[in-house]
Amino acid sequence: MDAIHLEDLAFYAFHGLYDEEARLGQRFHVDLTCWLDLGPASRSDDYGHTVDYGAITSAIERVVTTSRFRLIERLAGAIAEATFAVDGRIERVRVRVHKPGAPLPIAAGRVSVEIERDRA
Template identity: 60%
Template sequence: MDAIHLNDLAFFAYHGVFDEEARLGQRFLVDLTCWLDLSLPGQTDAYEDTVCYASLVKAAEAAVTGNRVQLLEKLAQIIADAIFDADERIARVSIKVRKPGAPLPIAVGTVSVEITRDRPAIS
């Protein structure tokens, strides 16, 4: 299956377990991979035949900045749900959320979570 990749999307938000994270906020970096059939836009070169990259960025931004969660795992799931809502042609999504300012007991380091989800079947 074909894929669209959006990497290093940076958003400022207030996620984390500690009170300081909720009060001060920090930067989160998001990578998205969206799997779908891109054969039609590959043939037609028509904008309407593909997924709008900007709409994916806006969906991710709304998911990251419009919620307050403790865990990166939950944040990744919220982003995945938002991406599926953004365009029905997306069959699978992989979300990687990095937290460069995570409170770790070392001088530098990055924490990240990556999930892959298939579009839920409609019942």
């Protein structure tokens, strides 16, 4: 299966369990892989045979910046759902949400969640 990758998309949003996260917000980074058949596009050089990367990016931005989730696991799920809604040719997605400012009880570290979903 062929894939399109969107990596290190950065957004400022207000997700998290704690009141401070809802009030102050923080940066989130999203990596997305979409699996679909890119054979027609690779043979034709026709824009209509591929997925609009800008439309996918805009859908992710809407989810990340206009919703509020307590868990980045739910945020990742909502991104997957929005991505499937962009184009019916997308068969599978992998979403990784990075939360660089996650409240950890140590001086340094990173948190991310990754999910994979197939079109139902």
